Amino acid sequence: MAKSSRASTIKKNNQRLKKNVFGPVEAARAERLSAKLLALAAQPKPQRDVEMNEAPTDESKDTATEKMDTAMDVDGAKPASKKPNSKRKRVEKRRGKKSSIVFPTRGPKRNKK
Numbered sequence: 020m021a022k023s024s025r026a027s028t029i030k031k032n033n034q035r036l037k038k039n040v041f042g043p044v045e046a047a048r049a050e051r052l053s054a055k056l057l058a059l060a061a062q063p064k065p066q067r068d069v070e071m072n073e074a075p076t077d078e079s080k081d082t083a084t085e086k087m088d089t090a091m092d093v094d095g096a097k098p099a100s101k102k103p104n105s106k107r108k109r110v111e112k113r114r115g116k117k118s119s120i121v122f123p124t125r126g127p128k129r130n131k132k
Contacts, residue, residue, distance in 0.1 A: 022029055
């Protein structure tokens with residue numbers, strides 16, 4: 020019979036592997052990640068050059084209105100219909116290719132039953 024995963028020897032061996040093999044590997048990885056996060060946290064945050072109280076210049080207003088005009092240019096588009104389609108489109112199922120191999124039929128034996 021096969022040894023069960025609940026057998027005491029299997030459990031002892033797995034515990035030993037976790038302690039001696041996989042434990043140090045996980046601890047080393049956690050240490051590396053911790054060091055990396057601490058280094059990231061120690062770096063100064065970048066300063067932003069944007070001040071909210073200043074009024075935008077004329078150049079930025081012109082480009083903003085041009086962008087808005089191009090984004091809102093939907094007059095030529097069809098209006099969206101608000102009614103849901105009563106007829107749902109049927110999904111065509113993909114049919115596999117039929118075999119191009121044709122076996123010849125046997126004449127006199129085929130007709131006998």
